[in-house]
Amino acid sequence: MLRFQRTVPRVAIRRLANVYSEGAVLHGYKVRRAQEIPEMRMAAVELEHEMTGARHLHLEREDQNNVFSVGFRTPPPDATGVPHILEHTTLCGSQKYPVRDPFFKMLNRSLANFMNAMTAHDHTFYPFATTNQKDFANLRDLYLDATLRPLLRHADFLQEGWRLEHRDVGDASSELVFKGVVYNEMKGQVSNADYYFWIRFQEAIYPALHNSGGDPEHITDLSYEDLVAFHQNHYHPSNAKTFTYGNFPLRDTLRKLDDEFRGFGRRAIPQMHEKPLQLREAVSVEEPCQIDPMLPADKQCRTSMTWICGNPNDVYETFLLKILGSLLFDGHSSAFYKKLVEETGLAYELSVNTGVESQTAANFLTVGVQGCTDVGQVHKVIMETFTALLAQPFEKHRVEAILHQLELSKKDQKSDFGLQLLYGILPGWVNNTDPFDLLSLNSALQRFRADWDREGDGLFQRLLNKYVIGKPSFTFTMVGSSDFNQVKDQNEQSKLKAKVSSLTESDKEVIYKRGLHLQELQNSEQDLSKLPTLTTADIPHSSGHYFVSRDGPITTRQTDTNGITYIRMKRPLKGAIPYDAYPYIPLYSDGLMNIGTLLEDASAIEEQIRLHTGGISVSIGVHPNVETRLSELYLEISACALNSKTQYVFDIINKIMNETALSVRSEKMKVLIRAAASSFTSYAAENGHDLARLHTGAHFSQTQAIMEQTAGIEQVRHMNNLMSIIEKEAEFNTVLQNLEAMHRKIFVADGLEVMITTDNRQTSDVVKDQALKFIAGVQQSAGAESWLPEKYSRRALEKPYPALLQFPFQVHYTAQSTQGVSYTHPDGAHLQVLASLLTFKHLHREVREKGGAYGGGATYNATDGIFNFFSYRDPQPVRSLNIFRNAGKYVLNEARWTADDLNEAKLSIFQRVDAPISPSSEGLLQFRHNISDEQRDRRRQQLLKSTLDDVRRVADIYLVQPSPSQHMSAVVGPELPREVWSSQWPVIKV
Known part of the structure; x- marks a missing residue:
């Protein structure tokens, strides 16, 4: 039986290659080539839309978790984050789906196990994955209309990007502040010391590639007109790369793409070739960064040395560089980990940018450290180590170990295999690297084995001599500064003050009215009838059973x-x-x-x-x-x-x-x-x-x-x-x-x-x-040693004040928790439905749209029996806690939820419940968590049968009736102004 199952895909693959033969035209697409990839039990077909030049790559594989993506090359012109803010605003309504925020609305009208939109260095893409064919068609339609025909309303730009607005929207006398979802997202992102080091390194060595996510200091320079123009210039089929993976019919997607693209015609897309620094001589850059409170005062430095090593379009040389990078930097046996961390103790760890990375038109080989003191000595040891590597061979077994891991990676079947292929292909594909070369791991391995057998270490020594030894390097160093965050805050306030001082009274009136208008839009009820949806009838009534x-x-x-x-x-x-x-x-x-x-x-x-x-x-x-x-x-x-x-x-x-x-x-x-x-x-x-x-x-x-x-x-x-x-x-x-x-x-x-x-x-x-x-062969018992009995010490609940867990960030994170029930208790299913309803029908609007947090919602941990609220990268944490505290009363007194809302809440739950799992995980829930198939089925039926009356009842019991001391809250982030938080809050400093 199993052998037969494993031969079926090969037959289907060969049939696909016959149907999509080179030169064939189907639904406006001409087949450029088709190729079998037997090591992945897959076939690849590349096509070109004859009218627009759009490229499509289809990977046919007997996998029910199908993937679709549409992407565009979007090199950022500056650090205002225009590609990132456009990624957000395209999903806020389109010609066919003119509701506000259809992307978030579809999150609970679908059974997709993955939906997202992502901004990379030089491209933006919109992927999803689902096992349901109707769902696949719905989301494909939504994504194409959103990217090609977005409404790009000014109000959506203000909400998602940035705006000047009164702190209290309804009070014209309250101070004006910067607000915006992406603005707050990126303030949180640059609070991550690893990210900040990496992005500033990238901007320094590759100045032509600006920060695509946006620098908070520059995001507030972006205009609405710039956003619209960027979309017109880049979101065109001639600049598009579309992708499908799985076992759904390719013809259906080609037909849909042809319908969507036909009205655009072909456009000449300027081929921008952003180049990194030309290192004719060594370049050194030093910048300040935030203090890491976990490290000693004399270990607040990060530094790295980088060499530019050819172009990623040379796929085989890039493959060699990545094997070399693994030998140099990965694990305890790597030369640089041993020298810089273990033997000399010069640093605590290798830096986040260490390794071989391909970006647009360059490969970078970088070695760096974090938690160091003597930067000069680090650089000296790095160069000494490279020189020593030319004289001492790499152990053959280390090379074989890397090849063994590559071989296993082809065979290990992850549930998100299609998405991982997309992530590996797209960065090179948008920069004219042949996607078939990127997929041809077997040919690269075979060529390498032949070269390795013939040349041995000479293969890697040639690369070191070509790109590193005696060649100019780029050195990037960051030194912790005690006033770093203070300077950032001062810069923000100076920019805010400059913008506010330039406003006329008429401008201020416009800002006030615009804030009220945006709030009115955020509060308005949307006609969702135009959006496609699945129903609970599309949810299987029984879950997959994995016999053990x-x-x-x-x-x-x-x-x-x-x-x-x-x-x-x-x-x-x-x-x-x-x-x-x-x-x-x-x-x-x-x-x-x-x-x-x-x-x-x-x-x-x-x-x-x-x-x-x-x-x-x-x-x-x-x-x-x-x-x-x-x-x-x-x-x-x-x-x-x-x-x-x-x-x-x-x-x-x-x-x-x-x-x-x-x-x-x-x-x-x-x-x-x-x-x-x-x-x-x-x-x-x-x-x-x-x-x-x-x-x-x-x-x-x-x-x-x-x-x-x-x-x-x-x-x-x-x-x-x-x-x-x-x-x-x-x-x-x-x-x-x-x-x-x-x-x-x-x-x-x-x-x-x-x-x-x-x-x-x-x-x-x-x-x-x-x-x-x-x-x-294992010791049979633990012997008679005396140990303290395991105990559970519940923290004293003396006062219900939120704790401030203080970290040196630029934004906050919040949580509030309360007691639920066990996994087998019938109320657990209703609490899970309640969490979904609160997230999509209340908290998304209040915490993200109005409050400006990057994310927020409610979750119910079914096994622990904990009902949680949370917000993520939140500029108004105390406001969010108040919303959480009153959520139960909102459900009982204000919510006007309908049967359609309940249907959507259940769909969002079953996205996770029925998400595909890899063969390695089958039966693991029963083995590891002791949850039987019968218990899973019982809970499944409880979820499907949950009613709005059930939801209101559990909201009253578990959110409203408990005393304040039974709702515990916490805020993670910097110190809060005294006017917005109570001095009674306990503060826990790191």
Whole structure:
């Protein structure tokens, strides 16, 4: 059966290649070429629209998760963010769909598992993915009309881009401030130190490629007329690249594209060739940046050196450069990680721009660091390392490990495979790189193997001599400045003051009335009847069941894994870790995988993993009981390998777990701690709402309380404590000895289970025997050591004031949480529907459109039983908290939700419930989370049968009736002005 399934796509692929033969014309499109790609069980067809010159690439594959994208080359003319703001405003209404914000309206009228729009360096694209053919046609129609015929109303530009508006829209005497969704989004983005270093580096080395997202200091220079002109110049079929992937008929899409494009005609699109700096001599740039509160005062520098290495259109040389980049920079065994981080201790971590990156017309090879002091010494060691590489060969097994990972990547079937192909192809395709070359991994691998066998290291030494050794470099350095954020704020205020001072009384009157008009539009009811929609009738009444077989401690699943076996292990810890040791869990997991063993260092273990497996991870997970909500910690191990290499998985795990060196390799542990500290502030800048939700949810859930210790603000404080004792040998050794003792309690055979997912019975039986032998070799029990019992300490709920978790950002993130019910409780389904209704019918308008936050909404965590509100990159966090606090009353007293609204809420939920999963994940919900098919089916029916009366009832019970102390709130971000927040709020500084 499985062999037959695997041959069917080959037959379909050959048939496709016959139908779409070179030169054939279908629905106005001429086939340029068609090619089979057997290693991906796929065929590619490239076509050109004869009337406009638009190019289309179709990838035919037996995959039900179909993808569509329309994209345009959009090199930014300046740093005002015009491509980014246009991406937002095109989705605010079009000729065929003249409602406000049809994109967000379609988010809950569809079963798409992915919908988005994205602005890259030099192109903008609009992708979606769905398994429903009717849905595919609806969204394709919406995306094409939005991009080709947007209304681009001035009010939408003001809302999405930027505007001057009174702080209190209804009060003409309140101060004028800058507002706008993209404006606030980018203020949040530049608060991320990693992003800020990377974007300023890019602008410095590639000045012709401006910041396409927009610099907040320049966004307020963009005019509405500039926006409209940019659309007219770039959003034309002659400049378009469209893409489809999957098993839906290509003819239907070609017919639709021809209908949409036919009225435009062909236009000569100027071929802009933006070039990076011409490095005739070494160039050095230094700029200030924000202080990272997680790092010592003398480690506030980031620096990198870059060489320009040819053009990405040379696909094979770019492929070679990326293999070279992996050898130089990836992992513990790479030369630059060893020299700059481990051996010399010059820096805490390699910089975010380290590696080989292709941008428009240039490949960059960059090596840099963050968390350093002596910038000059860093540069000296970089050059010494490059010179040494010419004299010492790369280990052959390291090259083989990289090739092995590339081979596995072709076989590993992710649920978003089509989207990943799009992301890999489009940046080169819009810059005239042949997409077929980008897809031809096999030919590149074959050519490389032949070249490597013939030349060996000479292949890489030639590249180093051609582009690096003795060639001019570009050096980019950022130094932390204590007044950086203050200067940014002053610049914003100066610009605001200049704009306001230039206004006449008539201008001010226009601004006031315009603000009222925009608010009126935001409050107005929209006629959504013109938008296409699915209904609950399109939702399958039963979910996919993935049959698993259980025999003692072994669970097996047989499915089409394309020659890969996936191995998972779990063991309930049953109090093995005392509560006060929870903050050490991330260090424990990180240490197991990254310090090596008693007999082999981290480099040796890492290379074995890369050479023989598809990856191994060890972690401690926490999962609530679906009936009681009480949490249990689990040891979790995940791995995969080719069917012929599964024994390596068990052998390597055995080394890692039985020869652990947690208390021996103390210097390596220090490296890991410093690297974690150096990355946490950037993580918080991207995930501030998650930090806030963990902090508030910890009051109501054991799971969230534990995660607050391991991934939330308590982990930040713990990391700071570790950094403070890292050089105190006695204290630090005590930590490591405790980790070693904890490990002896964790890794025992008692309760250890293994799940095996593979594609044939013979492999399943072999791996089952390997697993049983592995379990038999594990220590059977934890012994009689005395440990504190696991306990759950709920934080005292003395005062319901929101906590301010203070970070040096330019915007805020908020969360509010309250208690829900267990997964199996029938009210849980109604709370999930309520969260969806609040998000799309209330909070999107109030928090994003009116409040200017980049995002906001409500979620219901079904397994933890927590109802959450959140906002993301929010300029008005206290206003958002007030909206959250009154959301329940809004539902009972003001909401006029209809049956159509309820239908849409359910569709938005089932987008996630029924999203495709990869073969590797089939049956995993049952194995890892102990949720049975029967429980999933019961919840599915509860969701489908939920009524508006049910929704109102749970809003009253869980949002309105609880006292204020049962709604916990938090804000992440900078200090707030005293006039907008209470002095009673507790402030937690990082």
